[in-house]
Amino acid sequence: MPYEPPTHTVERSLRATTGAKIIAGVDEVGRGAWAGPVSVCAAVTGLRRPPTGLTDSKLLTPKRRDELAAVLGDWVTCHALGHASPEEIDELGMTAALRLAAVRALEALPVRPDAVILDGKHDYLGAPWRVRTVIKGDQSCVAVAAASVIAKVRRDAMMAELGLEHEHFGFADNAGYPSPVHRAALEEWGPTPYHRVSWSYMDALPRWQHLKKVRLTPESAALEAGGQLGFDF
Structure with a gap:
């Protein structure tokens, strides 16, 4: 399918309107997975x-x-990655975990950005970072597209390595996202230490219900629903 290549339009706008010289594109992967970290580049x-x-x-x-x-x-x-673990996702909820991973990535850069272009419409990063959100920024902005590709490839490689340890779950193919193989392995073997055990997919695993953690925030309930369906925003 043909598509328009990304441009530097947003970067040029930020330079002109804010004086920013160092601008980082930020994108995440793993938000809708059942297992593994959420990763931000x-x-x-x-x-x-x-x-x-x-x-x-x-x-x-x-x-x-x-x-x-x-x-x-x-x-x-330059580029850097930050991750929030399944345990941190269970404890903090997804929005806070995304911020944690993004801050880890940004602070790992050898230079501090003057501005950040964040994929999507929601600013989960916030102060003190100067943020410009761009819907479908991973398609339209060069820096965000680069972050998107690097984050996806790096996280997929991490999940493939975990798949060597937990071969029944098909992590090399599904990267921790919902799939028939993944679901069947959960029913048979239960969640691994790399699963997000506060998510609502656990409700369909009566044999392993005793392992489920409960998050009580409204945000958690909404994001669990997204995890159950396998969304990756």
């Missing part, structure tokens, strides 16, 4: 022409994602 790209074919990672084949990630590692000015 922060990427600084400057205004150079992006690699051919760069776009939202969800629009790319696994092979093309891997090819682009290999190029992006040297092409970006």
